[in-house]
Structure formats: C-alpha cells, structure tokens
Amino acid sequence: MRETFDYERNMPRTSIFLCLWLCISSFAAGIQGSQLAGESQLPQEPCDKSEIDLKAIPFKIIYETYRETDGEENWELFLIDADGSNATNLTRTPDVHEMYPHASPDGTKVCFVVDEGTGRNKSRNVYYMNIDGTGRVKVAENARQPCWSPDGKMIAYTEGEYERFTTRAIGAKGLFFYDLATGKRKQHPNRELHHIYSICWSADGDWFIAIVTGGMGFSHNIIAFEAHGTAVFDLSKYGIDGCRPDLSPNGEKATWGQSDWDLYVADIDLTLSVPRVADIRGVVKCRKGYHVSHTDLSPDGRYVAFGYGPALNYSVGVKAPDWDICVGDLTGKWVKITTDGKHSKEPDWVLLGEGSQ
Numbered sequence: 001m002r003e004t005f006d007y008e009r010n011m012p013r014t015s016i017f018l019c020l021w022l023c024i025s026s027f028a029a030g031i032q033g034s035q036l037a038g039e040s041q042l043p044q045e046p047c048d049k050s051e052i053d054l055k056a057i058p059f060k061i062i063y064e065t066y067r068e069t070d071g072e073e074n075w076e077l078f079l080i081d082a083d084g085s086n087a088t089n090l091t092r093t094p095d096v097h098e099m100y101p102h103a104s105p106d107g108t109k110v111c112f113v114v115d116e117g118t119g120r121n122k123s124r125n126v127y128y129m130n131i132d133g134t135g136r137v138k139v140a141e142n143a144r145q146p147c148w149s150p151d152g153k154m155i156a157y158t159e160g161e162y163e164r165f166t167t168r169a170i171g172a173k174g175l176f177f178y179d180l181a182t183g184k185r186k187q188h189p190n191r192e193l194h195h196i197y198s199i200c201w202s203a204d205g206d207w208f209i210a211i212v213t214g215g216m217g218f219s220h221n222i223i224a225f226e227a228h229g230t231a232v233f234d235l236s237k238y239g240i241d242g243c244r245p246d247l248s249p250n251g252e253k254a255t256w257g258q259s260d261w262d263l264y265v266a267d268i269d270l271t272l273s274v275p276r277v278a279d280i281r282g283v284v285k286c287r288k289g290y291h292v293s294h295t296d297l298s299p300d301g302r303y304v305a306f307g308y309g310p311a312l313n314y315s316v317g318v319k320a321p322d323w324d325i326c327v328g329d330l331t332g333k334w335v336k337i338t339t340d341g342k343h344s345k346e347p348d349w350v351l352l353g354e355g356s357q
Helices: 013-036
Strands: 059-069 072-081 097-103 109-116 123-130 137-140 143-148 154-160 172-179 185-187 196-201 207-213 220-226 232-234 243-247 253-257 262-269 276-285 290-297 304-310 324-328 334-336 345-351
Touching: 059 097, 059 304, 059 324, 072 109, 097 143, 109 143, 123 143, 123 154, 137 143, 137 154, 137 172, 143 172, 143 196, 154 196, 172 196, 196 243, 207 243, 220 243, 243 290, 253 290, 262 290, 262 304, 276 290, 276 304, 276 324, 290 345, 304 334, 304 345
Parallel strands: 072 097, 097 345
Antiparallel strands: 059 072, 059 345, 097 109, 109 123, 123 137, 143 154, 154 172, 172 185, 196 207, 207 220, 220 232, 243 253, 253 262, 262 276, 290 304, 304 324, 324 334
C-alpha cells in the first residue's frame, strides 16, 4: 500500500473540506493564470543564437549522442560549452553504448548507464567516472535511472524489472543507494517503489521527485517521495502533469515536460512535511510535429537545457534522428546549441568552479 498523508488527525471534517476546497481553488486559479499569461506569445521555433548570451553562461553541458566512433556507430557522452563549442567525446567506446549522463553536484564526476553485450546477453548497467572520462567504476548490473545525492557521496538507481533487456523507461523496480566510499549498496525503505524514472534527489537530501507510470497505484504522475521514509505525495494535485521532472541544484525550482511540446518551471518547497508548489509557468513551447524533452535547470537556476527534434519516441537508448541540444533562458527564448542532428538528448548541466546557488 502507498503511504499517504493524514490530514484528518486533528481537524474536524467540515474544516478539512473547507481547507481542501480553498487550497485547490487557490492553486487552480494560480496555475490557470500562470499557464495562460503570456504563454501564447512564447516563440515556437528556436531563436537566433544571438538572443541569449551563451558565452556568459559559466557552465558546461553533458549529453548523449549517437554517432560514429572509430568506424562504428554507437551512443557516446559528449561535453560542450553552453554555446555548443569545444565538443569533447568523453567515452570513445565503439563496442558499448553510454547514455543518460548526470553530473555530480560539484561537477567532478558523472553517472550514466551503459548498454553492454548483445542479444539475450545484453544488459543496461550503471557506472560513474570522472568528468574527464577517466576512472570508470561499475555501480550495478541490470540497473538504470542513476542520480546523485546532494553531497555527491551516493548514487541512487533503480533495478531492471526483468532480466531480459528493454529500453522501456518504466522497466524498473525498487530504488537503491550506492556509497562511493565503501562500494556498499542498500535498498530504499519503501519497497513498493516501481515503474519510476527520471529520478532527482533534492538539495536537502530528504526528498526525491520522479515520474511513475503504471505503478504504485498511479497511472502517469509526477510524484515526490521521502528519501529516508515511505511517504509518497502526488504533485499533480498542484497542476504538475506531464513527464520527466528535474530539480534545480538549490532545490527551489522544478522543471518538467508538461506535454511533448511544452516545458514548464515552478517554484517548489521541499523543506516541508508536505511539498508545496507555486508559480507554475511555461518557459519553452515548440510547434506540433516536433518535441521538446529532458529539461534540466542550470546550477544558477537561470537556464534550461533540453532536447528538441521531430516528434518520435525519445526514450533512453532509442535513436532520435535530427534531435539537438537547446538552451532557454526562462523568458521563452531558446536556441539550438548543437546543429548536427546526431540523436542528441538527455542534457545535464555541469558546474565548473563557483556559480551554484
């Protein structure tokens, strides 16, 4: 059973209904206003690169891309400046596929998944390495969806639901913690977690947010759940619908794909016993026939990086021809920073030196 919050313990029934009605009405009005205000004016095409001062952004971006390496086409991890320059292939492994990169909070390491083997022996495994591509360490076999603890000392990941390989995002069960110092693993106290993906650990270490599809009594919802307990909270009550959520490094903003064509940002308070969300607004919109996804907030909370391209299945390990990496500034302006269309997606900001908030 999913644990839920008990609002009735110390409140009369009439007070409960009145409180819930006021809260829902207030949030619904705020959400509707924030979604409608100015949203129709958002550009639906990439702007000229001069519209955003990309060279002033003091962070890099790491992403997955499918391209030729030593005569073989495969998935690699590339590191670029925020303006798309200085591209570096960090992996250069023509015999395996590296995807789904997430940089550590201090920018010194990156965790990712690797598809290894062929046929029935194929497996998706979790690794981490230094940000320059050295020092690769296997975290777990038949695992996926890794993310970092806020202190960079642990990696959370899910296990594959079945032994047989699949690229389906929901093909996961359980949540586990890997300690980098000891190499030891332990399971999250909520043993009911399954079919969760796009997992992100909050800045204070107390919460995760994720998307769950067809698991834990949910159909397709963005949820918050305790990092060290069993409580689960449905964020769709605040109007956060859609997929693939992410948190800013300071834990004060959330971003997600409200639809295949819209990326949203909201203020989020995860310091409370019940998470609170406010000021939901659209920040990226593209025309029909194209998709935007895999949005990630920069370390200073001022920009989003995301993938953009023709409408198709953009899951991890699925090719996305003509997809590129983009950067937006939260005012609705967004630009393409890669232009080769080499299946580029799953961008993650990398902190270099000072600048995190």
